[in-house]
Amino acid sequence: MAPDGLRPTAPETLDAEPLDAASPGPAAPAPAAPAPAAPAPNVYDAEAIPQAAWAEVERLLRSGDLFRYTAPRDAPVSLLEADFAAEMGMDYALAVSSCSSALFLALKALDLPAGARVVIPAFTFAAVPSAVVHAGCVPVLAEVDRSLRLDIADFTDKLEGAAAVIISHMRGHTSDMDAILAACDARGLPVIEDAAHSLGTTWGGRKIGTLGRIGCFSFQSYKMVNAGEGGMLVTNDPEIAARAVIMSGAYEHNWKKHPGLQNSYLHWQNRLPLYNMRMQNLSAAIVRAQLPEIGRRVAAGRANHDHVAAQLNGSAWMRVPPALPQEERAPDSLQFILEGPWTDEGARRFQEEAKAREVSVQVFGLSQDNARAFWNWQFLGETPDLPKTRDMLMRACDVRLPARLSRAELDFIAAGLIAAAAAVMG
Ligand SMILES: *Cc1c(COP(=O)(O)O)cnc(C)c1O
Secondary structure, three states, rough: OOOOOOOOOOOOOOOOOOOOOOOOOOOOOOOOOOOOOOOOOOOOOOOOOOHHHHHHHHHHHOOOOOOOOOOOOOOOHHHHHHHHHHHOOEEEEEEEEOOOHHHHHHHHHOOOOOOEEEEEEEEOOHHHHHHHOOOOOOEEEEEEEOOOOEOOOHHHHHOOOEEEEEEEEHHHOOHHHOOOOOOOHHHHEEEEOOOOOOOOOEEEOOEEOOOOOEEEEEOOOOOOOOOOOOOEEEEEEEHHHHHHHHHHHOOOOHHHHOOOOOHHHHHHHHHHHHHHHOOHHHHHHHHOOOHHHHHHHHHHHHHHHHHHHHHHHHOOOOOOOOOOOOOOOOOOOOEEEEOOOOOHHEEEEEEEEHHHHOOOEEEEEOOOOOOOOOOOOOOOOOOOHHHHHHHOOOEEEEOOOOOOOOOOHHHHHHHHHHHHHHHOOO
8 A cells, every 4th residue: 555665765764865866956065074983873774583483484484374364273463463462452453464554444444434534644654644545535634843743723623524533653753642532532533543653652651552443553664563564453442343354354254263253243244345455474473573572672762762862952953852741752763853043955955964974864845755745645636735744844854763773873873963963054
């Protein structure tokens, strides 16, 4: 469903390619940068898949047993669903081909009427409005401001006439879930959480992805758990679970390989279309072996983020939006705002100055065709005017910060960014 990814860099994280020759604005020549004291960190390589997965993958390769419904029981996909449900404290987990598939199935499982309006944040990955369109619904974009979180007043206004809500915790930034859930509960609106980038984040001690009616996660390579591709849908609602299982492709009596809900499956069998968005066993084996790694990755990612954020916040020209008090983040990247009298041209030069110092930084709204800039979502027809989100996207910067980086590498990135800002503004 998200057929991007032809580039060597992350489709839903940072595009590291240099500014395109076709970019608007004059290309300022990058001045000579000081020689780096240490080699620039590689922020693109993945971590090795844990050894625990290797034997299981080899077993699957030898047997050829890759389809989740072939084995009578205990297929890797079923075991992963049981583990994930237990890990999240949810009644039902359904493994699927991507988070985009999970979002699509979530909307279909809610049985919304054709053309139903679904409120989403205007700062998200293009796959989110795409899932809404795919489900036959109409996305309504709510403003996201320089806090990188939903503008609750605009969000509440847009609930008028809406049938459902998807909260995208973009880059793991959690909007005010207390206010959002209260506003949606008051109107009887179901909330789907797009927790693609929030595995390991908590809100008031509760796991993000378990607060709404349905939670959706991604195992695409640039997320907390890397299976190349993959997704998960969680819910405590048995009817939603049954409908999602059938539509994910549990044809004939394959639903018998999912625990519980026999009567619901019998009811929905053949009454719902089969969209075939299943996960296969190899992916499940690779995801399962990484579940024990999540705690370490979350702790390291948070420490790395806070270490660099503290240095950037010491600069007059950059500000890392703070977490909300209820929020404990699980970051694998860093976002900050260019603060002060920056111009678009200055922001462009900042990207070049950082690149000259071997640090890749992207201003969301300045890279061509950025999939997170709402004005590029031409498949929506006319995109709305969203001044707050536009203002944020023109000054919000994105840096990859994988959990495996060392302190020296983090300091290299922080120093490069600070010097780049000073070179433009100082
Ligand atoms: C990555 C991402 C998605 C899409 O996930 P896929 O598994 O690639 O479909 C959706 N929303 C957000 C916020 C993401 O970061």
